[in-house]
Amino acid sequence: MGQPSVAIPEKIFFKIGEVCDIVDVQAHVLRYWETEFPMLSPQKNRSGQRTYRRRDVEIALRIKELLYEDLYTIAGAKKRLQKEMREASRLKIVKTEPEDDADYIKPVKNSEDIADEDIDIDDLELGSLDDDGAGSKGSSVNKETRDALKQLAAQLLELREMLKSKQTEEAEKHIRKG
Helix, strand or coil: CCCCCCCCCCCCEEEHHHHHHHHCCCHHHHHHHHHHCCCCCCEECCCCCEEEEHHHHHHHHHHHHHHHHCCCCHHHHHHHHHHHHHHHHHCCCCCCCCCCHHHCCCCCCCHHHHCCCCCCHHHCCCCCCCCCCCCCCCCCCCHHHHHHHHHHHHHHHHHHHHHHHHHHHHHHHHHHHC
């Protein structure tokens, strides 16, 4: 998909206002596109707010490009986007398995073992990655990749804390009922 170069922040979920700012359209336009383009389907959280994933933001940017720049009609843009998504789904990336797992796979602690452990993101061992993401001896992780991995680790830790607090809330509700 030939999307214009728009910087999408490295986040897992986006609120509708954030997507509006990135795509540069109003919220009612995004909501209308959701009714016309089935592939644009953000999830809704418990309070009913839309939560867009990165893929949803990319699709919204592509829809805007088709409608506003390429001047497609809604029906034409829908057909074009469906065709592009079908073609993209046909592409399969096949990665070869490493010969020696010892260099690539390291044991991970059980989630119960690390539940109360404080983790410093700077202390995480990121291993060695090539440009294609495959490990190799002697290669190093560039700063951009390391920063992206640190940010991902921070988001994962944040999600873990959210899950822990959710489990605590549910346990407290269960105790109150019982």
